[in-house]
Amino acid sequence: MNIQQLEYIVAVDNHRHFVQAAEHCNVTQPTLSMMIRKLEEELGIKIFDRTKQPIVPTGVGRQIIDQAKVILRETGRMNEIAKHFNGDLSGELKIGIIPTIAPYLLPHFVQPFIEAYPNIRLHVSEMITERIMSELKTGNIDVGIVATVSGENSLQEIPLYKERFYAYVSANTDLYNKQYILPGDIEPNELWLLEEGHCFRTQIQRLCELSKSSRFGNSFNYRSGSIETLIRMVDRNGGITILPELAVAELSEERKKHIRHFRYPEPAREVCLVVNRELVKSRLIDALHKGIREYIPQIIAESDEQIRIY
Template sequence: MNIQQLEYIVAVDNHRHFIQAAEHCNVTQPTLSMMIRKLEDELGIKIFDRTKQPIVPTGIGRQIIDQAKTILRETGRMNEIAKHFNGDLSGELRIGIIPTVAPYLLPHFVQPFIAAYPEIRLHVSEMITERITSELKLGNLDVGIVASVSDESSLQEIPLYKERFYAYVSEHTDLYSKQYILPGDIEPNELWLLEEGHCFRTQIQRLCELSRNSQFGNSFNYRSGSIETLMRMVDRNGGITILPELAIQELSDERKKHIRHFKYPEPAREVCLVVNREQVKTRLIEALRSGIMKYVPQVVYEDSKEVRVL
């Protein structure tokens, strides 16, 4: 049994196809098949049911593959420990980032970060907070960029910055004539929300004291996964939506006319890194934190007394 064989069975499990798994591993299909059969013979079991299409693991094969993933993950940890000891800033950093942060944060720091750390390979995926925490615990992500406090004891949060919330209002609403607004000024029937699962939606519900089962009087109830789409709905159909501060930086002067501040203390969210407490990529994660803090200084607030974090 060797590491290569374990990589092969995990690849087949991921792709459910021997040829695609072989391409992923950069070997020929006969070589991959032969190495897997040798492992099966050594263990005295069948790992895959080859009579089914797509190929699936057998019952015992599922357990073997899960153990192989654990071994490969721990082997990777050994390499990272050695890199950390040697001060080596290189390797892969798998990042999960929530959709309400990604389009406003990534453009600020990705290119400068890559230029500063050419040996670090970033793999970034957008996903909601719940999936990020799940993938972190499974070891499929190294770090998440989220905007909600985790109650997972196995995860650690590293604060980045706080960003205020702003109202984006239609000129046809009563709020358009106000310079500052209170959460209680917002009419629920006029509020455009993100779909379920987004932590930003939950924060807005807390801000406006909306229950999960709030009844909306409109005949058209629309929930989007995109803040940009919600702004377009306000532009075309009226109403109001809530934006995080970085989103404001992207608006045209014409759209900024629709922005309204909340009265003091202004509601805000705290964006942070979240990592598995057992992770060993400390130096890479610290480089990521420093890169974010360096290239988005306009949203970093050292004094948190001015805002109310939801």
């Protein structure tokens, strides 16, 4: 039995497919299958039921895989202890980030971070919050950047910053002539939202007290995964959408004329790092936290208390 074999059975469990698991582990499928069979022979059990598609663990195989994950985590922890002792800040950091944060946060810190920590390799993937939580549990990513409370006991949240919400309104709406607005001023039939699955959509639904069971016009039912698309829909078709603060900072001066503030307490979201409580790469995650806090706009980092988190 060796660490490599344990990595292989965890990969097959995650992918439920031998070829995909082999690609993930950068080995050939015959090599991966042979190593897993040797482990099964050594233990005298079958770890996977190969008669089913997708492949699933056997009853005892499930227990073996769960124990393999524990061993791999502890092995990683040993490596981290050694790196910490040697003052070594290097390695790979796999990050999941939600799409309503990625295009506005990443440009602020990625290049300075790479220059400050040249031996840390960042692998960043956009994914919705639900998938980030799932990938953290399976160990496929090391850290998530989200804007909602996970509610998972196995996960730990590390606050990064708070950012306000702003209304982006068409000149054809009544709200365009107001300096400050209330959530109740927003007409649901004029509101453009992201598609289901995005936590930002859920936050806006709470802000505007919108019910999933309510009936809305066609604009509300438009399915988009991009804040930029929603801005363009308002520009060309009228209506309203809600933007996070970092997105507002990216607008042209002409588009900023369409921004309206909410009255106090201003609605906002809190952006956090979320990690497995049994985190292994603590030093790398600490560096990531420091890097983001250092390079995000100062006005965001020092957000005042006159806000309400959704």
